[in-house]
Amino acid sequence: MTLAITPERLASLFRPRSVALVGASNKSSFSRSAYNNLVEFGFADRTFLVNRRGAETHGRPTVTSCTRIGEPVDVAFMMVPQAGTLDALTDAAEAGIRNAVILSSGYGEAGEAGRAAQAELVAHAESLDVVLLGPNHLGFANFVDQVPVTPINGLPHRAGSVALLSQSGASSQAMLSFAGICGADLSSMVTLGNEAMITAGHVLDYLVDDEHTRAIAIFLETIRDPEVFRSAARRAAAAGKPVVVLKAGSSELAARTAAAHTGALVGDDRTIDAVFRDLGVIRVDSIEDMLITAGTAAQLGRLARPGIGVVSISGGACDILADRAEDLGAELPAFAESTEQALAEIMPPYGTIHNPLDVTGAAIIDPTIFTRAIEAVSADPGVGVVAVVNALPWQSDGRPYTGQVFADAIGDGIGRAQSPVVYVNQVLEPITAYTREVMAHARVPHAVPGLRQAVVALRNLAWWSETTRDAATPHEPRALPVPDSSARRGTWSESAARGLLADAGIPVVPAELVTSAQQAVRAAAGFGGPVALKIVSPGILHKSDIGGVRLGLAGDEAVAAAYEEVAAAGAKVPGATIEGVLVSPMRAGGTELLAGVVRDPQWGPVLAVALGGIFVEVLGDSALSPLPVTPARARQLLEGLRGAALLRGARGGEPADLDALADVIARVGDLALALGDDLESLEINPLRVAGNTVEALDAVVTWRNT
Structure with missing residues (x-):
């Protein structure tokens, strides 16, 4: 059974009427600080101390079990060692307590054994219908209702309208301090720890409905439940509540496939940037900017x-x-x-x-x-x-x-x-x-x-x-024809990829697949100008690397000779199945772009737009967005490129029809969505634009089931 973590359920956690300190001890600085905070905030008469030996603690009598409290309790703040946590949860549940704040560490952050212990902890809590905050964290404080369930010292008594969430308990003390210094008064502070059950997205979702919170500041090291976070962030944008995130970590995501350049443009951190932009989440790079921005946003609004x-x-x-x-x-x-x-x-x-x-x-x-x-x-x-x-x-x-x-x-x-x-x-x-x-x-x-x-x-x-001004406006991708799921597997050749694009209404440069020199000569004559020849094989995706491409060919002899050379180059590739040779007219002028989609393991398909051809990896000038994208959003991506001047007709060049180009790029995204989870990557490189002419010159498709 998986518990539903709803805003209604979290209200009983973050707005408790009473608290039990489980594992209260005079020897524990955590226990002493947590108890002192509750007393200082006037919550002493609604705080119960649980000590398994029943020893007087913090100058007060204790009970040996939560079941002996004799009154309803909303939250158990558990300061017991990991080995005793499961039994403590059972005891709390028998007393009717349905929210547990787990202080102890040694769980998901502590290797394989810790992850197993955390999974056992969650399963046990779910069997008891108990919701967990943590473990490995420092609790929370509700400044509006004056309820601190945390051992953090120096808590402010002044309540404001900024909620602070942090996956780092150790950093939260500094964040609290600076919030006071910069005037970003807090409505609440929640340390999240390992997020074994309650994640940042769940708390954000709860805060969207909190009348006392007008902006949310979040320190994140990772996003553990992307769909919950995405949904909550969209609700926050629609509700007019700014979300300001300091996201640590910028490791590169390995390419989904070596066949596509797109994978080199999409990394963990760049994907997070794109997702945050799409959700209207403000991203900052320091604690100071996070809290000053959130404080200012809470005061000024939209x-x-x-x-x-x-x-x-x-x-x-x-x-x-x-x-x-x-x-x-x-x-x-x-x-x-x-x-x-x-x-x-x-x-x-x-x-x-x-x-x-x-x-x-x-x-x-x-x-x-x-x-x-x-x-x-x-x-x-x-x-x-x-x-x-x-x-x-x-x-x-x-x-x-x-x-x-x-x-x-x-x-x-x-x-x-x-x-x-x-x-x-x-x-x-x-x-x-x-x-x-x-x-x-x-x-x-x-x-x-x-x-x-x-x-x-x-x-x-x-x-x-x-x-976020029009954040509530939904976008539905176009329904496009796609091959049956049974065909969406294995490795596809360029010829098959071209057919997929053409069927979806994406313009493709004319081409003819031939299997002899004579056919190549006839095809070239039909195009009436210089042509290109490329080997076609599912096993040869980087065709120029093996000598499988010839460009600018004119005349029957040149075309026939090039066919033999290209075919011979393909035949030398061990295990390659040769479908034939593709003949297509040469294209001159215009600007070459890349339009590709790669599947991020957390966020799903991500669209990348970049200057194409040889410049993709040399310049790294790209813009990303999760799907779906509207044509208007695709145009924003294009205009955000450093090389956008080329599309506008720099140095006397022909300006591109940006609306036509944006519509094609949005259609690429819609096609990727229509292909569903079978798709690993889809890339057009180059996508040529010259005035109002937009054409795919080459394409690569890879599937997750190879």
């Missing part, structure tokens, strides 16, 4: 437009922000004429009106310049969020804060603004209790410490806002 308008007391800060925006791909739009006119009435004559806007030292004399400038910039039709740069104090010198008047003026501007506004400190100073006093007086709800950090957070939020 932006109407991606443009950032800057109002700053410092010209130097304006220069830094402009540089970082260019580096990081953030949009600082030029002000509209109406905005320039409004600012001209506010700014001193020596001020320069552009974005970023330096309000100059005149704002020191007249702080209302801040207020009025914020209001004007927030009304600009290209601005989705205003970043206001000014200092904030983090410690008091015992005297009233001299900059309060400027913070108050900024707060007035925030109150009058037509778009979201964020206060930006120039440096990474902590947001302390004193900082919060200053902000509260000024009615400033949120601040971001650091210029670069602000650009990263606002760029991330702008990207998320645009990407």
